[in-house]
Every structure is written in C-alpha cells, then in structure tokens.
Amino acid sequence: MFTITRLVPQNESITLEFDSGGQQKYLQLELRYKDMERFIGGQAYFYHQTIKVMQREGLFYANIPIKQLLQESGIVLKSDQLIWLAVVSDGKDYPINGSEEVSHFNMPLSNSLEVASSTNKKNEMNFKLCVRNPAVTIKVNPGPAGATFQLSTPEILEKRLFLRKRVNKDAGIHSESYRMPHMPEGYRFEQSLLNPDYFKEEVTIFDFCVESKVDGVSIESFAKVQGGDVFRTHTFHFQNKSYTGELYQTKKGNLALKVTRKYNKIKIKRIEEIRPDVYKVILPSKLAGKAGLYRYHKLKYVSSQDGYTEFKNLELFHNGEDNSYLLLDLKTLFGEIDTNYEQRYRILIQTWDGTFYKAGLEDKLEVCHPLNRNEVWLEGEKVLNLFVRNKQSSHMKVGVLGSCYSRSHFNSVSKFYNNKDYKMIFKVGYSHFWPSVISMVSEPVPFDKRMLEDASERKAAEIKSELNKSIIPDLKEAAVDYLLIDFYVDAIHGVRMYENGAAIGVNPSVRSTSFYRNEVLKTTRQIDSRSPEFFSIWMKACDEFIARIQQFLPQERMVLNTGGLINRYYDKNREVKSFIDEKIISQKELIYYNSTWDRMNHYFLARAPRAKVIDMKKYGYIGDVHHPSPFGPHHYESAYYRSLTGELARIVTFDKARENTRFTL
Incomplete structure (x- = not known):
C-alpha cells in the first residue's frame, strides 16, 4: 500500500518519502525496535517511537533524527538492532x-555505530543499527574477599x-x-554485596559488562581481561562455607565470576527399618x-553439573544420644508413583547458618523395598540415592496442550508426517496450539470481537480460548484419558x-493480528526467563x-514431552x-533455551512425580529442510513424529498391562 520513493541520509538524520497508494487519511510513522534477544519468529518489538508524517505534492514524508532519537531513548545497544518501519x-x-x-x-553515526537501510523477503523497508562494541579491558586486583x-577505555569518559x-x-x-560501586581505587566488589537470593542454582555465573556512552548513545560490551593468557583464576570464599567464588577468564577472553554451591558430606551412622515401609536414617551428630x-x-550442555529440585520436606528429629535422624516413609513418599522412567532422589540438609549437606554413606548399600506400584531402591557407595523403578515396564482419547512437538x-x-496409523490407537479429544501455562491459569482478558476481524474463523476461535481462559474447562469437558503436554511456548517465547x-x-494465531501489533505490544510487557520474576511466576x-x-x-494420565531444540x-x-x-x-541461544526448558521439565516432574515422560532426544532425531512448517531447530525429521506415537502407545500399553485390563489395539 505504501511504497518508498526517496531515501536521503544526511547529518545523522534520514528523510523518508513514500507514496500512500491514494490514501489521504491522517498518518503516523512508527519506528519499532525488534526484540533481538528472543527466539526467531517472536516478531515482537520492545520499544517504539512515533514520527510526524507530513504531506507534500501528493506524497508523504518524514524526517527521522535517528541519532537524536537513540540518545533520548535510553536504549542500551548490545548487538546489531533491527528497526521496523510501520x-x-x-x-x-x-x-x-x-x-x-x-x-x-549506510551512514556512520559514530566510531561504534552506523545505520543502514534494507528490505526483507517481503520487500518491506527497515533500518539496521550496526554496532561495533567498544573494546573495553579490565584489570583485576584480587583481595581475600x-x-x-580498573577499566581501560581512555576514549570513553562515561x-x-x-x-550480569x-x-x-x-x-x-x-x-x-548488579551495578558495581566506583571508588577512588577503582570499581569495588566484595562477596558480601551480592544478594544471597542470586544463588538459587548449583552454579551461578555473572559476566562483567561495561555500559559506555559513545556520542550520547549507550552501548554495552563484555569486559575483556587485561593481559590475556597471563590471567590466573582467583578463588575466594564466602562467609557461608557452602559457596565458593571464582574470578576467571572465559574462552572469549571475558571476565566472569562463578559462584558454586558445595555440599558437605555427612555420613549416615546407620539405617534401620523400624516398621513396615518406614526407615530411620540416623545421622552422626545433632543438626539444626x-x-x-x-x-x-545432571545439568548438561557445555559442562556437566549435579542439579537438584525439591520434592518433599523431611522433618529433622533429635534423640537423647545427641544425634539427629530422619524418617523415610517410603509408602507415603513413593507409594502412589506409577511411572515409566527411573526416578532418582537424594537427601539434602541445610543448617540454619546456611551450610548445605548431602547424606553420605560409610559403606556400599543396595536394598530393594517393593511397594504395590513400584520398587524403591536404597543404593550408593559414597552418597545415598533413592531410586524409584517400575516393577514392570499399558483406544485412548488424548488431549494435547502443546506445540508441534506434541501435536x-x-x-x-x-x-511429511505420514502418520496414518495413529487413529488405530488414539482419538484426539481436545487440542490447543501453543498454550502457555502462565496464560492458562491467569485471569481472563476482556476483548471486543471486532479486534479479531482480521483473523480467520479457526484462528479467532483459538484466540478467544486464549483470552477468556477456557482451555482447561474445555479440556475437562472433553473427558480425555491422557493429556500430552510440552512447555515450548513458556520456555522459548514467554x-x-x-x-x-x-x-x-505468544502464539502464532495471536501474533498474526493487528490486535497484537497495535494493542497487545503497547499495553503489555514481555515476561520470559530473562525477567528476574519469571520463574517465580511460572512455578506458581x-x-x-x-x-x-x-x-x-x-497425574498418571499426564504425559510430559520434554522437547528440546536441535542443532x-x-x-x-x-x-x-x-x-x-x-x-x-x-550455540549460546541453543544452550540457553534448552537449559530453560529442562528447568521447567524438572520442576513439573518434581511437582507431579506420577506423571509419565516422553524424551525423544535419546533417539537422536534431527531436523529436515523439507519440514512443511518454518524450517528451524524447533522442527524435526518425519521419523520423529511417527516414533512419538509409538512412545505414547507404549505408555498406554504398559498402563493397561499393570491394570490387568484386557484390551485390543
């Protein structure tokens, strides 16, 4: 409808002239800054600026003082930034x-920044800010705590x-x-300045980042270690002896801080079965x-690390022998778990001074305790592990709350999918595309049906379910036998x-509407795993x-598809x-999104331990350029989808066998 007729870059401004295609209504030009940190396909902008449009001789034009706008915006540029024109x-x-x-x-704005024009595959005009991050080196003067x-950037005063x-x-x-305080001797860091709430993971890493003002525009860079290869790792200890800090140089030469949680091992004095299904775990000393x-x-990806997700609280008891002890009621803890995978648990103790312990063993232990639905094994050589295993590793109406991974x-x-046989076993009783756990349980969003006029009938129905929060009630009404879920939307898009x-x-049906572009993006804020409050909101x-x-x-009829992006x-x-x-x-994005997704999976399984799991990653399926949907690391080869049906059928078969119910596939 609108076509560019003239484009003049001059004096750090851009004059843009365009044909209206005959439209004479009041117009405004918006510069929409694409959210560059989210997964491909997000199509969201995090900031926008409105530019006055003037008319001259049947054409419209706008003057865009691009550098001035950047200076006034307060935006911190970390890498190249795309600006959509609307x-x-x-x-x-x-x-x-x-x-x-x-x-x-291409027009230079400073030594570190230039702006360029381009068009996308749809021939839509946009601008690109090309960032050359200032070279910032950092000198480290370690101390005991x-x-x-000192930063070496003589040409940058601010x-x-x-x-981070x-x-x-x-x-x-x-x-x-956390902003580092500046003192006469330089920027000062002491471990006591960090909030203990930062250290919720087994390993927490902070990057040293420098925000520089270059000709009034804020640009962020990683701080590179001065001296390069001669830098030596510096270790210091926190008052809480369960944490150790380490300043180190990353593979790219940047300075980072790693904080590791340590678990002191407290060796169990003895384990006694004091009554059926109940074990008394006696510790060598009294702990408060x-x-x-x-x-x-295991936390995987680049480096392997133990990971723990809380399952159940255990009460610490004390006796007259100056010992503490725990009671493990295996039937209460694990008796109702009927699962298709091996579960592993450990006992962790945190004393009131913040010190962490894990229950260790003096001697090798291997004890099997059978329950009605499973077997609980107490095993270990140095650390006590509790394994929950099936005694026996059973057409069904299925509900699906998930993405292409599950649908x-x-x-x-x-x-491409070539999956004609699924109807011999399953019937899809209910399905919703790209649901978010956060959205499904939140309050309804009032809307006028006229807001959805540009959506197809099918998409409008999906959007209405999203807005009025009818997904779970509709699923209940469908009376499905099994529910297949994945957390793609929350893990990738928020x-x-x-x-x-x-x-x-943030699903495709919603994103395709002018309602999303012109109302949602302007009246809401993006919440995802980069947001400090996100995981608290998501877990709740x-x-x-x-x-x-x-x-x-x-729970036994909930099936989690663990998903995961592929390389x-x-x-x-x-x-x-x-x-x-x-x-x-x-690689950074792949690790980040998969780590986020894994964290959600582990939390769900800790809260729903009787749920079933399908993990297709173990079969090594990869992507395929011929996939009918947008090609990318979130879509698999065709064999994946047929195998997924087999995995779900196996769960149903095993369940039926355990129930000793006769049925025919």
Whole structure:
C-alpha cells in the first residue's frame, strides 16, 4: 500500500518519502525496535517511537533524527538492532515497501555505530543499527574477599560496570544485574554485596559488562581481561562455607565470576527399618536446620553439573544420644508413583547458618523395598540415592496442550508426517496450539470481537480460548484419558503480561493480528526467563495448572514431552548440516533455551512425580529442510513424529498391562 520513493541520509538524520497508494487519511510513522534477544519468529518489538508524517505534492514524508532519537531513548545497544518501519492509520499498521528506484544506504553515526537501510523477503523497508562494541579491558586486583577493577577505555569518559547474572550457567543470556560501586581505587566488589537470593542454582555465573556512552548513545560490551593468557583464576570464599567464588577468564577472553554451591558430606551412622515401609536414617551428630528429599539430575550442555529440585520436606528429629535422624516413609513418599522412567532422589540438609549437606554413606548399600506400584531402591557407595523403578515396564482419547512437538504426530494427511496409523490407537479429544501455562491459569482478558476481524474463523476461535481462559474447562469437558503436554511456548517465547497480572501466550494465531501489533505490544510487557520474576511466576502457575488438571485427570494420565531444540538437520541432499554453523541459531541461544526448558521439565516432574515422560532426544532425531512448517531447530525429521506415537502407545500399553485390563489395539 505504501511504497518508498526517496531515501536521503544526511547529518545523522534520514528523510523518508513514500507514496500512500491514494490514501489521504491522517498518518503516523512508527519506528519499532525488534526484540533481538528472543527466539526467531517472536516478531515482537520492545520499544517504539512515533514520527510526524507530513504531506507534500501528493506524497508523504518524514524526517527521522535517528541519532537524536537513540540518545533520548535510553536504549542500551548490545548487538546489531533491527528497526521496523510501520505506517499507522486509523488503528491499523502497514509496512513501507521498497522500490528498485531507491538505493540503500549506510551512514556512520559514530566510531561504534552506523545505520543502514534494507528490505526483507517481503520487500518491506527497515533500518539496521550496526554496532561495533567498544573494546573495553579490565584489570583485576584480587583481595581475600573480593577484588577491585580498573577499566581501560581512555576514549570513553562515561561508563558503568555491571555484574550480569546468567539465566543459565552455560549461556551468556542475562536476567538480574548488579551495578558495581566506583571508588577512588577503582570499581569495588566484595562477596558480601551480592544478594544471597542470586544463588538459587548449583552454579551461578555473572559476566562483567561495561555500559559506555559513545556520542550520547549507550552501548554495552563484555569486559575483556587485561593481559590475556597471563590471567590466573582467583578463588575466594564466602562467609557461608557452602559457596565458593571464582574470578576467571572465559574462552572469549571475558571476565566472569562463578559462584558454586558445595555440599558437605555427612555420613549416615546407620539405617534401620523400624516398621513396615518406614526407615530411620540416623545421622552422626545433632543438626539444626531443614531437610528435604530432592530430585537429582545432571545439568548438561557445555559442562556437566549435579542439579537438584525439591520434592518433599523431611522433618529433622533429635534423640537423647545427641544425634539427629530422619524418617523415610517410603509408602507415603513413593507409594502412589506409577511411572515409566527411573526416578532418582537424594537427601539434602541445610543448617540454619546456611551450610548445605548431602547424606553420605560409610559403606556400599543396595536394598530393594517393593511397594504395590513400584520398587524403591536404597543404593550408593559414597552418597545415598533413592531410586524409584517400575516393577514392570499399558483406544485412548488424548488431549494435547502443546506445540508441534506434541501435536504434529496426530496428522494423517501430510506426506511429511505420514502418520496414518495413529487413529488405530488414539482419538484426539481436545487440542490447543501453543498454550502457555502462565496464560492458562491467569485471569481472563476482556476483548471486543471486532479486534479479531482480521483473523480467520479457526484462528479467532483459538484466540478467544486464549483470552477468556477456557482451555482447561474445555479440556475437562472433553473427558480425555491422557493429556500430552510440552512447555515450548513458556520456555522459548514467554508471555505478554498486563498490569493486573493477566497474561497472553505468544502464539502464532495471536501474533498474526493487528490486535497484537497495535494493542497487545503497547499495553503489555514481555515476561520470559530473562525477567528476574519469571520463574517465580511460572512455578506458581505450574503448581496451579497441576492442581486444576488433577481435579479431573490423575497425574498418571499426564504425559510430559520434554522437547528440546536441535542443532543438526538434513539438507536437500540428505547431508547433515548444523543450524549453528549456518547461523540459524547460535550455540549460546541453543544452550540457553534448552537449559530453560529442562528447568521447567524438572520442576513439573518434581511437582507431579506420577506423571509419565516422553524424551525423544535419546533417539537422536534431527531436523529436515523439507519440514512443511518454518524450517528451524524447533522442527524435526518425519521419523520423529511417527516414533512419538509409538512412545505414547507404549505408555498406554504398559498402563493397561499393570491394570490387568484386557484390551485390543
């Protein structure tokens, strides 16, 4: 509708002239700054600026003082930034199309920044801010409880040093920040200045980042270690002896701080079965604090690390022998668990001074305690582990709350999915595409049906379910036998949240509407795992989600598809290629999103231990360039989808066998 006719970069401003296609209504031009940190396909902008549009000789034009706008915005540029152009008229937005008669430009704004014009695959005009992050080196002067730092940036007078906390230890994507105080001897860091709430993970990593003002525009860089290879790791200890801090140099030469939680081992004095199904675990000394049974897993990706998710609290008792002890009622703890995978737990204790202990063993232990639904094994050589294993590793109406990971295998039409046999076993009783756990349990969002006029009938129905929060009630009414779920949306995209706490899942149906672009993005804020409060919100929502589902479907009938992004794919010649090598996704993003997703999976399973699990990663499936949906690390080869049906059928088969119910596939 709107086409560029002239584009003139001059004096750190851009004059843009365009044809209206005959439209004479009041127009405004919006510069929409794409959210560059979210997963590909998010199509959200985090900031926008409105530019006055003037009319001259039948054409419209706008003067964009781009550098001045950046200086006034307060935006901190961390990498290249894309700016979409949108003409807003009468509540609707339109792109500006490119023209072969108009040449693109590159215009320097400073030594560290330039702006360039370009068009996308749809021939829509946009601007790109090309950032050259200033080279900032940092000198470390270590001390017994911290360190001081000097920054070497003589050409930059205004700068600030921050500790940026990584959301996940192996990926440089951040949530919370701590600004380092500046003193006469330099920037000062002492371990006592950090909030203990930062250390909720086994390993917490902070990156040293410098925010510099370059010609009035804020640009952030990682602080590189002065001296390069000669830097030596510096270790210091916290007052809480369960934590150790370490200043170190990353593989890229940046300075980082790693805080590791240590578990002191307290060796169990003896274990006694004091009555049927109940064991008394006697400790060698009296401890004051809290104890718990924690689900144990390995934190994977770049470096392997033990990980724990709280399962149940355990009471610490004391006797006259100056000992503390715990009671393990195996039937109460594990008796109702009927699962298709091995579960592993450990006993952790935190004393009131903050010291962490894990229950260890003097001698090797291997004891099997059979329950009605499973077997509990007390095992270990140095550390006590409790394993919950099935005694025996059973057409069903299925509900699906998930993404393509869980929905696409119920497709008998597409040649790619080629899954005609699923109807012999399953019937899809209810399905909702891209639901968010946070959104499903939040308050309804009032809406006018006229807001959805540009959506198809099918998409409008999905959006209405999203807004009026009818997904769980509709699922209940469907009376399904099993529920298949995945957390793709919350792990990858997050939600948009209103001031009153109501949330909307960022799904494709919602995103395709002008309602999303012109109202949702302007009246809500993005909440995802980069937001410090996100996991608290998500965990609370997950607890409520489980509680609501359990009102009409037992945990044993919930099936978690663990999902996960992939790195490799088949190209058109069936040669294996890498999404990372092809720069479709970075290694940092892959690690970050998968770590976030794993964290959600582990929390859900700790809260719903009787739920079933499907983990397709163990089969090594990769992507395929011929996938009918957008090609990327979130879509698999066709064999994945047929195998997923087999995995679900196996769960049903095993359940039926355990119930000793006769049925025919």
